[in-house]
Amino acid sequence: MLPWEKPDGELRTHRLLFRWRDGGHLKARAYSETVWKPSLVAAKVIPEPVADSRGRRRYVTTRKEGTHQLRHFYASVMLADGVSVKDLSVFLGHQDAAFTLKVYSHLMPDSYDRARHAMDARLFRPRAVG
Template sequence: MFRWTDDRFVKARSYSETVWKPALVAAGVIPAPDKDPRKRSRYATSRKEELHQLRHYYASVMLAGGVSVKELAEYLGHADPGFTLRVYAHMMPGSYDRARRAIDDRLFRPHRVSYGTGTEQ
């Protein structure tokens, strides 16, 4: 889906180590890396700072925006929308919120008056 400037596909691990984690260090989210015995940089991260969190963020934004679970499953590459629903159901807007908004929109919208007929809409 994403490519480097030399037209090679971006590999998640490579991107994470060369772009994502250095950006987190620069933002002060994680500490600067330590060097391992082979002098390679090793970042101290937990699952909260991993690149995979962007996937969850994307899913939550899509669900909040009204994208169906079936569509989201396709976008995420899940063969089974049921799996997508099990993973992301807690991120879906609550039915109580949707019901409250629906009735608020109906009851508290500005009234329009049709002149000449004597009726309100």
């Protein structure tokens, strides 16, 4: 069980998506440094890490290569497949669906075509004559 949302919060059981080998909680920064960024290097998305003044290996990245992009990818897939903004806001942990709509509305580029097709299907569907 882990405290959720704040260090002294209520203990809750959650299935973790990413865990250490011992089953413990994997923090975002640790995941980023040990899994995410090495994967980006292997895919040639970012360069090999360079040593800083203390000799520690540091990756050169921007926000565009961060793990937060996984969240945007998830949201875009959900919206493209017709998940409602209200449901998506719950999945993302947003308190307000209006916030979700504000942040992710640009991920719905085909909304006009989907709306037109929906109306066409209702108004102009073939009917049996006879």
